[in-house]
Amino acid sequence: MQILLYDTTLRDGTQREGLSLSVEDKLKIARELDLLGVHYIEGGWPGSNPKDAEFFQRIRRADLRHARVAAFGSTRRADATCDTDANIQALVAAETPVVTLVGKSSTLHVEQVLETTRQENLAMIAESVAYFKERGKEVVYDAEHFFDGYKLDAAYALATLTAAAHAGADCLVLCDTNGGSLPHEVTEIVQAVQRRLANEGFSNGAAGRGPTLGIHTHNDGALAVANALAAVRAGCVHVQGTINGYGERCGNMDLIPLIANLQLKLGYRCITPEQLRRLTEVSHYVAAVANLNPDTHAPFVGHSAFAHKGGIHVAAVAKVPDSYQHIDPELVGNRMRVVVSELSGRGNVRMRAQELGLDLNGNERVVLQRIKELENRGFQFEAAEGSFEMLVRRAAPDYEPPFxxxxxxxxxxxxxxxxxxxxxxxxxxxxxxxxxxxxxxxxxxxxxxxxxxxxxxxxxxxxxxxxxxxxxxxxxxxxxxxxxxxxxxxxxxxxxxxxxxxxxxxxxxxxxxxxxxxxxxxxxxxxxxxxxxxxx
Ligand SMILES: CC(=O)SCCNC(=O)CCNC(=O)[C@H](O)C(C)(C)COP(=O)(O)OP(=O)(O)OC[C@H]1O[C@@H](n2cnc3c(N)ncnc32)[C@H](O)[C@@H]1OP(=O)(O)O
Ligand SMILES: CC(=O)C(=O)O
Missing domain, CATH: 3.30.160.270 (Alpha-isopropylmalate synthase LeuA, regulatory domain)
Structure with missing residues (x-):
């Protein structure tokens, strides 16, 4: 089954503390996401700032091959009209094929944050969705705080979704905005939503009758990817996230492990195998443009994701790479590495020397002993591969030092x-x-x-x-x-x-x-x- 990837690095990703992208940065990342094969790129909130508004003007000339561009904004303000609402009009001016509207699902937010009535919130959702459908847009409806709202008042949360669905929304995205949900709750609630939509005469999108279901999760409980996977297994076909999990607080759902898990473990189609092999490059590219250090321990794409240090592990992977690896690293554009340290066995020394094209002349034991002695004195060879190389070269009987x-x-x-x-x-x-x-x-x-x-x-x-x-x-x-x-x-x-x-x-x-x-x-x-x- 095909899963539609919706990237919000340029909008929700920039809500990460310390991350700010120029228009130029956003355009560069958008081109990279397009090449990666994501289906939607959410470029920003045009009603928020001039930079985001400029992005939407310039992206029109970017000639993206694959992705559809989405502009994000909230439903109209309470007691206003779409025609006079500044955010709604900024979305119109963005002229994107896709408009994503965020609306309230939780009675707590309706009554205590918006300070309006439940009925008015339903009207805000329905009128805003209809406004963009009348203008020929694909409308994605982000149901903010959906899981928390459902737990508080399930009937009302479901009513907000059906308001969007009846107004013509193409996709209903269930948001775990505070990032506190657990996978089993996500599964149960997605199933409840499906039952309700079916009762209203909608089927989950694929056949063109009614909206598709989507998922948008945050990582506050370290479960964003797990929750998104649970939602997909329960029937969501549209998944929102960011590259490297950038986002407010503890981050958004990281699209990198999400794509790899969906495609390599669960057999869903997201992008082509060639695009999948670009995952590592894309992750590092986005980090570089965002001026952040890549996380070396990031699953799938980190420098250490397939680095073997323990002697027993290295001896095994030398014979059978899969013995200590969950996937072949090349499938995601990464590679296996061997780290040499005091925890090494001869296998580490052999493999690392082989990678460097060095002949050990049977000196593995001597080199290994020397590494252990030196690490005991405070040296560290993991990050000093040049010194490891010199140990191997100097151990050769015919080595002549140049000075x-x-x-x-x-x-x-x-x-x-x-x-x-x-x-x-x-x-x-x-x-x-x-x-x-x-x-x-x-x-x-x-x-x-x-x-x-x-x-x-x-x-x-x-x-x-x-x-x-x-x-x-x-x-x-x-x-x-x-x-x-x-x-x-x-x-x-x-x-x-x-x-x-x-x-x-x-x-x-x-x-x-x-x-x-x-x-x-x-x-x-x-x-x-x-x-x-x-x-x-
Ligand atoms: C879950 C999410 O990630 S949603 C996205 C969050 N991201 C952002 O907020 C970043 C961009 N935001 C901004 O640039 C600004 O907040 C703006 C331009 C949207 C609004 O700025 P301001 O008009 O100064 O309002 P402010 O931010 O102080 O308050 C938010 C207002 O939006 C209203 N609002 C919040 N959500 C919604 C909604 N779904 N539908 C309608 N109105 C909403 C609030 O009630 C509040 O209205 P009030 O000014 O009448 O009290
Ligand atoms: C829409 C969104 O970003 C959220 O609810 O988290």
């Missing part, structure tokens, strides 16, 4: 009111040549980096392109205060290539020096290995 650091001195001085001066002196050996260099820098690590490069550049000019792009310090045993051991992580880059390295010591300069050494040796070791491979 050897013999010693270094770092001096940080401040005289009177003058500036702090950082200087480093380095002694290193390339082949048989021993060099002494000195440099000043913006801080001791920069001075050390400069002094090492000064010595290496005449021999290895390619290091000029290697940049230090990130430098992080973390205290390992924080209870020791200033005597605690710092762990230094350095990220280096050359063009698109990136690698991270680690050092750990009681002395922050030494920890930095270790990470720096690996970061500079790695590109030289890689180059030498590739030259040797070409020669042989």
């Amino acid at each position: 050897e650091l013999l010693d270094f001195t770092v001096v940080v001085s401040k005289h009177g009111a003058g500036d702090i001066i950082s200087q480093a002196m380095v002694k290193l050996k390339v082949g048989n040549e021993v060099m002494h260099t000195a440099a000043e820098g913006d801080g001791p690590v920069n001075a050390l980096d400069k002094a090492i490069r000064k010595a290496l550049l005449p021999h290895y000019p390619e290091l000029a392109d290697v940049q230090l792009v990130d430098y992080k310090v973390r205290i390992v045993d924080e209870h020791l205060g200033t005597a605690a051991r710092p762990r230094v992580l350095i990220e280096s880059a050359r063009g698109e290539e990136r690698w991270s390295t680690v050092g750990c010591s009681e002395n922050i300069i030494e920890a930095s020096f270790m990470a720096l050494w690996d970061s500079l040796e790695l590109p030289l070791a890689r180059r030498r290995a590739s030259c040797n491979a070409h020669r042989s």
Whole structure:
């Protein structure tokens, strides 16, 4: 069965605290959602602000291939008319093929928030829906607080739905606005709605008689996806949510796991298998445009979603990938990864080395032992794959280090009111040549980096392109205060290539020096290995 996906990242998603999208951002995300194959894109609330109104003007020229654009707004105000209601007129001006109207289902909201009568609320719903049907729009009716309203006064909540249905709404969306419902309640209430609509002579949409049913859930009880799945299994065919679950408070229902579960576990059709393989990319793209870090642990699409760390798990997935994975990660555009740490077995080392194209020469045990020793001293290899690579390369019997650091001195001085001066002196050996260099820098690590490069550049000019792009310090045993051991992580880059390295010591300069050494040796070791491979 086909499920219709209704994305509200650009409207409800932007109600997340800290998230704000420009019109340009919204257009970029809309194009991406269209390529993903969502059926509806809710662009915003045109009566709310000029940015949303501009979006609806510009999206007309976007030439979307697949998705229909929806503008969102509330039913007319109490005791007003649609012709004079500013929000309703902004929806008309948006000129979208789809109009989504939110109306009240709960007597609490009708009487205490709108401060109007039950009868007037029913008229507001019916007149607003009819107004847009008369103008040829597809009308989605969002029944706000439907589940809470049903629990308070089922007959009234159902009457609001039938008011929308009789006025011609194409889809009735049951909203768990406060996000507190449980899956079994959702199932029971969706079934009750179906019975009521059938009694009124409507069938659930598909055959064109009466509205389809939809679901809109929030994640306050961490059940938004579960509730949406329950609703679909009970008969809803239209599902509203946002990419990455962005939304007010704890977020909206996350369309990413929803789509993957519906399609891969429950056999519903949402998007094509090719579009499904873009899920990871889309999730990361939307996060980037929203200026938020992607959640690395997000189900299906997170960097860690298929990362195996425990030695026993890795040994098993090396033989049978499905042994510790619920799906094949490639189906959603993700990939399996192996993490190396003190919890590893030989399998982790073997698989990670294989991924890097490195030959272990039977040294798994030696490398594993070294990792365990170093992690015990505060190193962490998970986030320092460059240092892992150097451990493997250095363990090879024929490994020739491109340089050897013999010693270094770092001096940080401040005289009177003058500036702090950082200087480093380095002694290193390339082949048989021993060099002494000195440099000043913006801080001791920069001075050390400069002094090492000064010595290496005449021999290895390619290091000029290697940049230090990130430098992080973390205290390992924080209870020791200033005597605690710092762990230094350095990220280096050359063009698109990136690698991270680690050092750990009681002395922050030494920890930095270790990470720096690996970061500079790695590109030289890689180059030498590739030259040797070409020669042989
Ligand atoms: C569940 C949801 O996510 S619904 C969407 C929530 N999102 C937003 O509110 C974001 C966009 N909102 C806005 O920009 C503004 O709130 C506006 C433009 C819609 C309204 O602004 P204002 O006119 O200043 O009203 P304000 O926001 O203070 O109060 C809401 C008004 O809408 C009325 N209202 C609320 N829901 C409905 C409804 N379903 N039908 C009709 N009127 C409604 C309230 O009774 C209140 O009316 P009042 O001003 O007569 O008291
Ligand atoms: C309509 C909507 O966003 C809600 O009820 O949560």
